[in-house]
Amino acid sequence: MDGLSEKCGVFGVYAPEEDVARLTFFGIYSLQHRGQESAGIAASDGRQIRIEAGMGLVSQAFDEQRLGALPGIAAIGHTRYSTTGSTLACNTQPLLVNGVHGEYALAHNGNVVNAKELKSSLGLEDHFFETTTDSEVLARILSDGPGRDLNDRFAYMMTKANGAYSLAVLTNDALYAVRDPLGIRPLCIGKLPSRDNGGGGWVVSSESCALDHLGATVIRDVSPGEVVKIDAGGISSFFPLGQNSGRTDKDEKLCLFEFIYFARPDSVLSGSLLHEVRRRMGVRLAQEHPAEADIVIGVPDSATPAAIGYAEESGIPYVEALVKNRYVGRTFIKPDQRLRERDVELKLNPLKHVLEGKRVLVVDDSIVRGTTTPRVIRMLREAGAKEIHMRISAPPITHPCPYGTDMATRGELIAAQNFQPDGRTVDVDAIENHVGADSLRYISLEGASWATRRGAGHCAGCFTGKYPSEGIPLQLDKFELETDDETGSMPSILPLIRS
Ligand code: AMP
Numbered sequence: 001m002d003g004l005s006e007k008c009g010v011f012g013v014y015a016p017e018e019d020v021a022r023l024t025f026f027g028i029y030s031l032q033h034r035g036q037e038s039a040g041i042a043a044s045d046g047r048q049i050r051i052e053a054g055m056g057l058v059s060q061a062f063d064e065q066r067l068g069a070l071p072g073i074a075a076i077g078h079t080r081y082s083t084t085g086s087t088l089a090c091n092t093q094p095l096l097v098n099g100v101h102g103e104y105a106l107a108h109n110g111n112v113v114n115a116k117e118l119k120s121s122l123g124l125e126d127h128f129f130e131t132t133t134d135s136e137v138l139a140r141i142l143s144d145g146p147g148r149d150l151n152d153r154f155a156y157m158m159t160k161a162n163g164a165y166s167l168a169v170l171t172n173d174a175l176y177a178v179r180d181p182l183g184i185r186p187l188c189i190g191k192l193p194s195r196d197n198g199g200g201g202w203v204v205s206s207e208s209c210a211l212d213h214l215g216a217t218v219i220r221d222v223s224p225g226e227v228v229k230i231d232a233g234g235i236s237s238f239f240p241l242g243q244n245s246g247r248t249d250k251d252e253k254l255c256l257f258e259f260i261y262f263a264r265p266d267s268v269l270s271g272s273l274l275h276e277v278r279r280r281m282g283v284r285l286a287q288e289h290p291a292e293a294d295i296v297i298g299v300p301d302s303a304t305p306a307a308i309g310y311a312e313e314s315g316i317p318y319v320e321a322l323v324k325n326r327y328v329g330r331t332f333i334k335p336d337q338r339l340r341e342r343d344v345e346l347k348l349n350p351l352k353h354v355l356e357g358k359r360v361l362v363v364d365d366s367i368v369r370g371t372t373t374p375r376v377i378r379m380l381r382e383a384g385a386k387e388i389h390m391r392i393s394a395p396p397i398t399h400p401c402p403y404g405t406d407m408a409t410r411g412e413l414i415a416a417q418n419f420q421p422d423g424r425t426v427d428v429d430a431i432e433n434h435v436g437a438d439s440l441r442y443i444s445l446e447g448a449s450w451a452t453r454r455g456a457g458h459c460a461g462c463f464t465g466k467y468p469s470e471g472i473p474l475q476l477d478k479f480e481l482e483t484d485d486e487t488g489s490m491p492s493i494l495p496l497i498r499s
Contacts, residue, residue, distance in 0.1 A: 007185070007262060007404045008093070009034035010107040011210055012076040012168035014175040014230040015192055015201025021070035023192075023214060024077040027203065029058045030210040033264060034109070035081035038092040042105035043072030044172050049105050053078075053092040074175045074230075076168040078107035091131050094170070099143025101150070104171060106142070108135035109206055110164030110185045111404035113472060118160055138165060154178065154227050155240035162469050164255075164403035166222070168204055174231035177204035181241060182253040182468050183224030184403045184459055186269055189235075190216035202230045207267040221270055224252050253459040253468040257405060259452050260394045261365045265305055272453055275305045280451035281393040281443060282309020282363060289441035290314060291389040293361035295354070297321040299376055306393040307363035316361060321354045321380075344375035356384035366394040367442075370414030373435040381436075390437040395445045396426040399465040402472045 009031025013023045024041045039061040040053025050070055054061030058079060078093035094105040112118065115134035122140060129136055138157060147153045150171075164184035169176040179187050187204060190211035194200035205211055208218045222228055228237045254270060255262070265275040285306065296318045298307025311318030328347045360380060367373050377388050396415035410416045418430045432440035445463050452458070461467040 007034050007081055008107075008109040009079040009206045009210075010076070010109045010166060010168045010187070010204075011078070011206070012074070012107070012170065012175045012177060012204040013192075013201060014074040015199065015203075016073035016232075017197075017199045018192065018201055020072045020075040021067045023203070024075040025058065025062055025067055026214060027205060027210045028077040028079050030213045030264075031079050031206055032058055034206060034262070035079035038080045039078065040080075040092045040094050040107075041067075041070055041075055041077040042094040042096060042107075042170055043070035043075035044105075044170055045072045046173055049096060049103050049170060049172065051094060051096045051105060053094070055092070073173075074170060076105055076107045076170045076175065078168075091133050093133075093135060094168075095131060095133075095136055095139045097130075097136070097139040097143040099140065101143050101145075101153070102171065104139055104142045104169060106135060106139040106170075107168045108133075108138060109166045109187075109404060110180065111402060112137065112161045112165060113163040113402050113469065114161070115163075121160065134163075137161075138167065142169065151227075151238065151240065158225060158240050162471065166206060174229055175202070175204070176230075177222045177228040179222045179224055179226055181225035182251070182459070184253050184255055184468070186254065186258060186263065186267075187222040188268075189219045189222060189228060190214075191219055192216045202235060204228070204230075207263050207269075209264045209267040212266065218268065252456040254454075254456065255401075255403065255405070256448060256452070256458040256460045257366075257394070257401070257462060259458075260448060261302055262405070270454060270456065277451050277453070278305035278365075278393065279309035279312070280453075281448060282306035282311075283313040284309075284447040284451055285363070285391050285393055285441075285443045286310045286313035288444060288447055289391055291361050291391070291439060293359045293387070293389055295319045295321070295358050296361045296363065299362065299364040299372075300324040300348070303363045303365045303393065306365060310361065310363050310391060314361075319354055321351050321360070321383075322348045322376075323351065324348055344372060344379060348376070348379065350379055350383035352383045355380060357386050358384075359387040359389070360385045361389045361391060363391050363393060365392070366397060367392055367414060367431070367435075368397055369412050370431065370434060373437075377436050387438045388436075390432075390435065390440045392440070392442045393448070395442050395448060395460075395463040396428070396431075397462050398426060399462050401462050402467060403459065403461075405462070 011027035013020050021043050038055045039058040042051040052066045076094050094107040096105045112134040115137045119137050141157045142153050145153045145156050165180045166185040166187040167178040188208050190203045192201045203216050211218050225239050225241050259277050267274050293316050296307055296311040296316045298304040308318055398415045415426045418427045420427045459468050
């Protein structure tokens with residue numbers, strides 16, 4: 001189910017004969033699951049980039065009037081969940097920067113770990129920066145960084161920036177799609193069909209589900225370390241660090257948690273439909289951890305495919321027993337203390353007649369802080385379940401994510417707090433006790449990777465503590481770029497970036 005927070009979604013379109021702002025609106029609308037804090041669109045009419053952004057859901061941030069203010073030949077859009085920088089209006093994306101090399105709009109998914117050092121190495125004064133995000137450091141490299149041309153600055157970015165960045169970049173006359181050399185976050189390219197009166201064009205998106213909704217054909221993923229340029233001359237591509245630059249498929253480090261939880265089940269990630277991957281995770285979970293039960297249920301929506309897979313493999317019938325209020329999402333109305341403790345009850349309602357007297361096998365995709373699971377279990381018991389066997393289609397999450405998943409600090413992760421005395425394996429029985437299940441078991445890391453059917457490698461840092469890049473601080477501070485070095489205090493309100 002949905003509990004903590006998700007990562008950003010990026011989208012871009014180059015289609016001079018289409019309503020690019022409207023296409024982008026619907027593009028980011030289908031990436032809403034990747035961020036609900038703010039939404040924004042930047043469009044270029046060939047001479048000037050205009051930007052509109054607002055707090056909340058895409059549908060809260062935009063109306064016809066705002067879309068109408070964004071004429072253009074190309075546009076980029078963003079749905080934001082903060083991984084660096086707080087929920088300030090100034091931190092909405094796309095960012096628009098105007099520097100010595102011209103005007104750039106940028107939408108970023110991921111997190112650059114060494115943004116602070118990168119910022120000082122650019123030699124730009126602090127007051128130059130208008131936001132508190134790592135994304136602006138990337139944008140400033142493009143607008144003010146070293147090098148003869150934009151290709152040089154992309155190369156500089158790829159050499160210096162450590163971490164995850166899938167980017168959509170807009171200039172006056174071109175759209176760029178960029179993926180970091182490890183390919184930690186997804187990004188794909190699609191083609192819009194031509195119509196009788198012309199039209200057509202190119203789209204780029206964090207996930208392929210956005211392309212399906214727009215009737216675009218998925219062409220391929222942007223490769224790790226690739227810069228794709230789309231303009232009036234068509235589509236071209238280059239690898240600033242050299243094609244493959246010594247890399248093999250095994251060096252690719254696409255986040256395993258995208259496969260488990262983040263991306264939508266109808267998205268295709270590096271050739272695999274995620275619904276299938278998650279179903280296979282359920283199959284594997286049933287093989288690794290069988291149980292005696294009368295029914296299999298999933299915690300909606302994210303665990304449904306894995307629950308279907310578990311039922312298929314175990315022969316225990318899959319039934320729907322938890323109904324989700326699909327309209328619970330981001331709200332500006334804060335619940336009072338009594339309701340805050342009932343957040344799971346505000347989202348889910350159990351079907352008592354299905355659960356009464358049953359031994360229930362419950363599949364969820366992950367346990368992060370361990371707040372949701374005991375509440376789900378209590379709810380199922382109150383609805384009459386006789387036994388509750390919890391199965392999790394992610395391995396125990398023992399480490400935070402430095403690459404753009406707001407997964408809590410190490411101290412907040414329940415698996416990190418429950419290691420065996422050897423300090424190497426997680427004490428699953430202790431967590432079982434904490435959540436109040438009759439049994440609790442997790443899929444193995446090997447099982448989860450097997451289900452992706454990928455020859456290429458993954459980042460599995462949140463399950464292992466082994467990150468694919470150097471120098472990752474264990475406790476990550478998402479407000480790092482905000483604190484005043486001398487006083488440690490937050491800066492005063494920052495200006496809104498709007499053209
Ligand atoms: P927790 O209560 O912290 O253990 O959260 C676990 C629940 O949140 C699971 O049901 C997951 O489906 C969901 N979840 C896992 N990771 C995230 C995340 N980074 N953002 C939002 N929800 C998450």
